[in-house]
Amino acid sequence: MQPTTLIHGALDEDVPVAYSRRYSARHPAVHLHELAGIGHLDLVDPASPAFAALVAALVR
Template identity: 55%
Template structure:
């Protein structure tokens, strides 16, 4: 995923290098490559997310059928954690409860 340069290369910073140089570490850290999670997973993704493509959450949900994916219309990346944007915030609180 480091080739997408998400979050100004946050993945590269977190992992301490690029995927071609650390293939085992990247494979181990990639939730899409893991088996079915042992706990319920809910993904909340805004359809106007300018930082992380919605197709990533859709691909994860397809690979892990027990995953619940909530796609929020007109929500950006940061809207999901902003209590001043009512609809995404309500969806997040509902998913946590």
């Protein structure tokens, strides 16, 4: 498996963060960035602090 980064808001009510935790635990090439206090759509709202965190994680 290629190196993969998952970015998941800890308060996501649409897709439980447990899914990403399990997936990353089973695949050593997967790195999970879990963002505390962030919901599902916060990651795509440019006005949200989560959006800046997402961009920073993608730049790395």
